[in-house]
Amino acid sequence: MVNNKIMPSLFGADIGNLQKEVMPLKDLGIDILHVDMMDGSFVPNIAFGPTQVADLKRILPFQFDVHMMVENPEKFIPQLVDAGVEYISIHEEATAHLLRGIQLIKKLGAKAGVVLNPGTPVESLSMVLDEIDYVLLMTVNPGLGGQALYQPIYKKITALKELIGEREINIQVDGGVNNENIKACAEAGANWFVVGSYMFSGSATDRIATLENALK
Ligand code: DX5
Numbered sequence: 001m002v003n004n005k006i007m008p009s010l011f012g013a014d015i016g017n018l019q020k021e022v023m024p025l026k027d028l029g030i031d032i033l034h035v036d037m038m039d040g041s042f043v044p045n046i047a048f049g050p051t052q053v054a055d056l057k058r059i060l061p062f063q064f065d066v067h068m069m070v071e072n073p074e075k076f077i078p079q080l081v082d083a084g085v086e087y088i089s090i091h092e093e094a095t096a097h098l099l100r101g102i103q104l105i106k107k108l109g110a111k112a113g114v115v116l117n118p119g120t121p122v123e124s125l126s127m128v129l130d131e132i133d134y135v136l137l138m139t140v141n142p143g144l145g146g147q148a149l150y151q152p153i154y155k156k157i158t159a160l161k162e163l164i165g166e167r168e169i170n171i172q173v174d175g176g177v178n179n180e181n182i183k184a185c186a187e188a189g190a191n192w193f194v195v196g197s198y199m200f201s202g203s204a205t206d207r208i209a210t211l212e213n214a215l216k
């Protein structure tokens, strides 16, 4: 799977100026926004509940990739699908019923991803690899924007790529991704790049162009 995709993370945008920050991305070739849900329990922060995700989905003309940093994510999955969310990822560490969660997302018609924290080994995915559309490797501890990418992660991306083999599964990275490390993430095997603070700390045109150039 070689289709590179840059996915701006809404968490990094200025919520007070959301449309101004996000709408220009549409004309710059962005079709999927990454939207973080945080419950203040699984991660030490709170962001976007299902009601806000639904409100945002109504006003922003993008596909949504919702990253559920919440315990027992299964209970919110139906609300997200009802809101029209196209991609949903759940943390392996946040549920005792990973397979059930994946199956629910698929049954309701969305694409399913599994997220691994930096300390969780990729081998733990081996039993569900045939069920999922993407794996999100956290490249920082989840819950905050603006952190530095965890350098040992490159080896983990490559190990995941090997584990995936011929399967059509995208490898997504999230946390500290910027113009200086996006190429190394891609060379290690990632093809979906979530970008938060780097994306929204300059002009969108400049940021996308810089990231795309770095990927060449
Ligand atoms: C962090 C979130 C990220 C966050 C990334 O836990 O999952 O999506 O917005 O922000 P940056 O790119 O600033 O690390």
Ligand code: ZN
Pocket (backbone or CB within 6 Å): 009, 034, 035, 036, 067, 174, 194
């Ligand atoms: Zn995220």
